[in-house]
Structures are given as C-alpha cells and as structure tokens.
Amino acid sequence: MQPAATTSKGAATRDSIIERAVQIVRKEGFEGLSIGTIAGSVGMSKSGVFAHFGSREELQLAVLDAAAQRFTEQVFLPAIREKRGLTRLLAIGSRWMKWLRSEQGGCPMVSAAIEYDDRPGAIRERVIFYQTRLRKELSRAIAMAVETKELRADTEPEQLAFEIFGVELAMHHDSRLFGFDEAIVRSERALQRLVDSYRAR
Amino acid sequence: MQPAATTSKGAATRDSIIERAVQIVRKEGFEGLSIGTIAGSVGMSKSGVFAHFGSREELQLAVLDAAAQRFTEQVFLPAIREKRGLTRLLAIGSRWMKWLRSEQGGCPMVSAAIEYDDRPGAIRERVIFYQTRLRKELSRAIAMAVETKELRADTEPEQLAFEIFGVELAMHHDSRLFGFDEAIVRSERALQRLVDSYRAR
Numbered sequence: 001m002q003p004a005a006t007t008s009k010g011a012a013t014r015d016s017i018i019e020r021a022v023q024i025v026r027k028e029g030f031e032g033l034s035i036g037t038i039a040g041s042v043g044m045s046k047s048g049v050f051a052h053f054g055s056r057e058e059l060q061l062a063v064l065d066a067a068a069q070r071f072t073e074q075v076f077l078p079a080i081r082e083k084r085g086l087t088r089l090l091a092i093g094s095r096w097m098k099w100l101r102s103e104q105g106g107c108p109m110v111s112a113a114i115e116y117d118d119r120p121g122a123i124r125e126r127v128i129f130y131q132t133r134l135r136k137e138l139s140r141a142i143a144m145a146v147e148t149k150e151l152r153a154d155t156e157p158e159q160l161a162f163e164i165f166g167v168e169l170a171m172h173h174d175s176r177l178f179g180f181d182e183a184i185v186r187s188e189r190a191l192q193r194l195v196d197s198y199r200a201r
Numbered sequence: 202m203q204p205a206a207t208t209s210k211g212a213a214t215r216d217s218i219i220e221r222a223v224q225i226v227r228k229e230g231f232e233g234l235s236i237g238t239i240a241g242s243v244g245m246s247k248s249g250v251f252a253h254f255g256s257r258e259e260l261q262l263a264v265l266d267a268a269a270q271r272f273t274e275q276v277f278l279p280a281i282r283e284k285r286g287l288t289r290l291l292a293i294g295s296r297w298m299k300w301l302r303s304e305q306g307g308c309p310m311v312s313a314a315i316e317y318d319d320r321p322g323a324i325r326e327r328v329i330f331y332q333t334r335l336r337k338e339l340s341r342a343i344a345m346a347v348e349t350k351e352l353r354a355d356t357e358p359e360q361l362a363f364e365i366f367g368v369e370l371a372m373h374h375d376s377r378l379f380g381f382d383e384a385i386v387r388s389e390r391a392l393q394r395l396v397d398s399y400r401a402r
Contacts, residue, residue, distance in 0.1 A: 029230065029316060105319050114315045115230060117377035118306050128378055162371055162387045163394070169374060170367030176318035177329055186363045193364070197398040 014052045017042055021063050026105025030060050030115050030123065061126055067108040068130045074099050076137060085148035086195065089141045093164055093191045097171050101180050110172055135161050152200045160198055167191050215253045218243055222264050227306025231261050231316050231324065262327055268309040269331045275300050277338060286349035287396065290342045294365055294392045298372050302381050311373055336362050353401045361399055368392050 020042050024033050035056055039046045053059040079091040100107060109130060116124040139157035146155050167190045174183035221243050225234050236257055240247045254260040280292040301308060310331060317325040340358035347356050368391045375384035 027319065029232065031230065031232065106315065111315055113374055113378060114307065114312055118228065124378075131378060159387060159390060162375065163368070163391045165374070166367035166369075166371030166391065167364070168367075169370040170363055173314060173366070173370060174363065177314060177325075177332060186360060189360060190364045190367065193398065194395075197394065 010052070017044075017049060017052055017059070018062050018066050021059055022066060022108060023105070025060075025063050025108050025111065026103075029111055030063070030108075033060060033063070035059065057122055060123055063108055064112060064123070064126050064130065071099060071109075071134075074102070079141075084144045086145045086150040086199075089145050090191070090195065092138065092141055093167070093195075094188065096168050097184055097187050097191075100168070100172050100175055101184075106176055107172060110169070135165065138164060149200055151195075151198045155198050160194075163194055164191065167194060211253070218245075218250060218253055218260070219263050219267050222260055223267060223309060224306070226261075226264050226309050226312065227304075230312055231264070231309075234261060234264070236260065258323055261324055264309055265313060265324070265327050265331065272300060272310075272335075275303070280342075285345045287346045287351040287400075290346050291392070291396065293339065293342055294368070294396075295389065297369050298385055298388050298392075301369070301373050301376055302385075307377055308373060311370070336366065339365060350401055352396075352399045356399050361395075364395055365392065368395060 017038060021033055021038055024037060024041065033056065035046050035049050035053070038059065039049045042049075049059075053062065075092060075095045079088055079095055082088040082091040109127065112123060112127050113131070116127060135158070138161040142151065142155065142157040142160050145151040146153060146157070151160075167187055170190070171183050171187035174186065218239060222234055222239055225238060225242065234257065236247050236250050236254070239260065240250045243250075250260075254263065276293060276296045280289055280296055283289040283292040310328065313324060313328045314332070317328060336359070339362040343352065343356065343358040343361050346352040347354060347358070352361075368388055371391070372384050372388035375387065
C-alpha cells in the first residue's frame with residue numbers, strides 16, 4: 001500500500017528496460033528489438049516487460065523518446081545558456097557533434113530514419129515529429145542570429161538549418177566509419193565555413 | 202556442353218537474384234536478407250541460390266557491389282563527359298541527388314553504413330572501401346576545378362568533398378521523410394551556395 005514507492009520502483013524498472021533497449025537498438029537496429037530479447041536481457045519475464053510496454057512498438061517509440069530527450073538535455077538546454085545569436089547557434093552545432101561521440105553505437109534517430117523511412121506507421125510518424133521539431137528549433141536559433149545582425153538579413157533560416165543538418169549527418173557517418181577524431185576536425189571546419197558564408201559583412 | 206550459354210544463363214540468374222535482393226534490402230535492410238527469403242522470393246531452392254552465392258554475406262556484398270556499380274554508371278560516367286572543372290563537379294553533385302530519387306527504397310550504401318558501422322567484418326570493410334573511393338573521386342573532381350582556377354587555390358579537396366557528401370546525406374534523409382520535391386530544391390541550392398563559397402573571385 002505504498003503507491004508512491006511502487007510507482008517510483010516501476011519508473012526505475014521502466015527506465016532500465018529502455019536503457020537496455022537503447023543498447024540493443026544501437027547494435028541490431030530497431031528491427032532487432034523484441035519483447036522477448038529485452039526480457040531475456042534484463043532478466044525479466046515477457047509478461048513482466050509487457051506490464052511496462054504494451055507492445056514492441058511502444059518500446060521502440062520509448063527508445064526514440066529517450067534519444068530525443070537526451071539530445072535536448074545535452075545539446076539544446078546547455079546551448080540556450082549561451083548568448084543568443086551566433087554564439088548560441090555555434091554552440092548547438094558543436095555540442096551536437098560531441099553528442100554523436102557519446103552515442104557509442106550511433107544515433108538511434110538516424111537509424112530509425114533509415115529503417116522506417118519507407119514503412120508507414122507510428123515509428124515513422126514519431127521520427128518525422130522529432131526531425132521537424134529539431135529543424136524548427138535550429139531555424140529559430142538561426143533567426144535570432146539574423147536579428148542580432150550577425151547573419152545576413154536575407155538568410156533563410158530553414159535553408160541554413162538544412163545545411164547544418166547535412167554537416168551533422170556527415171559527421172555521424174564519418175565518425176562511425178573513419179573515426180571520431182578526423183571527422184570532428186572536418187565537421188567543425190565545415191560548420192564554421194558554412195556560418196561564415198552567411199555572415200553579415 | 203555449351204559452357205558459354207550456360208555461363209550467360211547463369212549470369213542472368215545471378216543478376217535476377219541480386220535484383221530481388223536489392224529490393225529486399227531496401228525494405229528490410231541488410232539484416233532482413235537471407236538465402237531462405239531470397240530463394241522463396243525468386244522461386245528457387247535454397248541450394249539453387251547457394252550455387253550462385255556461397256553464403257548470405259556473399260549475397261549481401263553482391264548487393265553493395267551492384268549499388269556501387271549503378272552509382273558509377275548513373276552519376277560518375279555521365280558527369281565525366283562534362284567539361285572538366287566546375288561544370289563536371291556540379292554535374293556529379295546534381296546527378297547524385299537525382300540518383301537518390303531512382304533509389305526508391307533508399308540507397309543501399311547509406312543503409313549498410315548505418316547497419317554495419319559498429320559490426321567489424323567484410324560488409325563494413327566493403328562499405329569503407331566504396332566510401333573511400335567515392336570521396337577520392339569527388340576530391341579529384343574538386344582538384345580539377347582548382348586547376349582550372351574556378352575554385353580558389355587554397356581549396357582543400359577532401360574538406361569540400363566532405364561538405365558535398367553532407368549535402369547529399371541531408372538530401373537522402375529529407376527526400377525520404379519529407380518528400381523529394383522539397384528536398385531537391387534545398388539540396389540544389391545548398392550545393393550551389395557551398396561551391397560559390399569556394400569560388401575564385
């Protein structure tokens with residue numbers, strides 16, 4: 001009869017299932033994730049896992065939500081403490097690159113975009129939701145750097161957001177195949193060059 | 202006793218297995234491909250498929266080889282007929298974007314890079330081989346545009362190749378999630394802006 005404690009224990013179990021699920025997704029992709037494999041992996045029964053996640057898809061969506069939350073906490077929230085304008089924009093870009101290092105097995109959102117881009121359904125919709133939100137937040141940071149007159153007045157925020165996104169994707173790709181250290185040098189330089197090409201003179 | 206005809210028929214069968222395998226990979230990823238599923242799908246016995254591909258991995262590698270060959274034929278070879286320098290470089294970039302449209306279910310090389318970036322083995326090695334070659338060919342086209350004095354003398358070909366690669370990855374990502382028509386407008390503009398920022402004045 002201690003509902004708070006029960007809830008808190010339940011939440012902790014839920015979190016540890018998600019944490020393990022993230023590790024599986026990084027190795028095997030979202031299709032490699034099942035209630036059965038996760039149950040075996042955390043030492044629970046399948047029905048125990050089902051008590052937390054009603055379906056495999058619900059668990060897959062929880063992995064996406066967790067990745068998006070980590071990204072917000074590690075990239076956007078610290079960057080928002082930086083001075084608005086170019087400083088904040090570059091902080092977002094740079095923290096994003098470093099975040100990719102912390103994602104040891106690759107970013108779950110990038111994996112999901114590849115795995116579900118041609119499979120209509122809840123996972124694809126969730127990826128689109130987060131990617132749209134990310135692009136909007138990035139565009140907003142760019143618009144602020146236009147307001148501060150650091151970027152040119154004719155800068156189209158959505159266009160530059162697309163271009164920054166490309167640099168981050170190339171960073172993700174190269175760091176996974178050719179090594180982080182070489183990739184981050186190229187990416188930092190690419191971001192700097194890109195922003196410079198939009199800079200007000 | 203007609204070895205030539207047999208070989209030609211054998212090659213045709215092999216090609217049709219690969220073609221079907223490419224379709225499966227686009228839908229299910231490389232991990233979704235098995236000798237069993239492909240046999241059922243082309244109406245052959247498993248041992249019939251094994252006569253052409255000694256293992257699942259061999260079949261997966263053949264899919265990568267086929268994708269690389271299509272890319273060479275549809276992007277690089279036509280572009281090489283263009284005038285060397287900036288014209289050729291932009292032709293490569295632009296044909297690359299359009300090639301992504303023809304890859305209805307997404308580019309197998311991008312999928313493989315995501316699926317195998319943390320799994321050591323023959324597939325990962327093959328992806329690295331092709332990605333290294335692609336980056337070298339792109340760098341060579343850039344170096345020519347420096348020789349023709351269209352791009353600045355201090356242009357670092359590998360850096361610009363990385364940046365162009367980022368635009369193509371963003372094109373791949375956006376066209377799959379948000380639609381080809383919007384993505385190609387952004388990508389064409391991104392490529393043009395990028396190259397302009399390296400242009401000799």
